[in-house]
Amino acid sequence: MSVHRRPYRPGGRRRGRTGADRGQVAVEFVGFLPVLLLIGLAALQLGLVAYAAQQAGTAARAAARAESLEDGPDGAAAGRAAVSDWLTVGFAWGGSSDEVSVTAEVTIPSVVPGIGDFGEVSRTSTMPRD
Incomplete structure (x- = not known):
């Protein structure tokens, strides 16, 4: 039993694909691009929050050790020297005659300037006095 097959034609049009379907993938990608950008910006912002928290801990330890x-x-x-220059850091002091306690507050920067106030992150470090 023989099966009738169409001959192969290089460069020929594929079955089922019409001229109206051309560029559909590009249009879908352009429609999904804003979602991808928002996800990327959210990931960057989360990274900045973690970085600010780490820098606050570093500033608190350095300031407490120096004091x-x-x-x-x-x-x-000493605390300001321990963090990146582009971050804003503030300090609060406490403790007793035996120890010193320093709280460092770092303002969380925004990925998109002027959009969103993410507040501050604070870390406290206590060191015994020398």
């Missing part, structure tokens, strides 16, 4: 030393440097200067 705990008897003839050490200024705690605020």
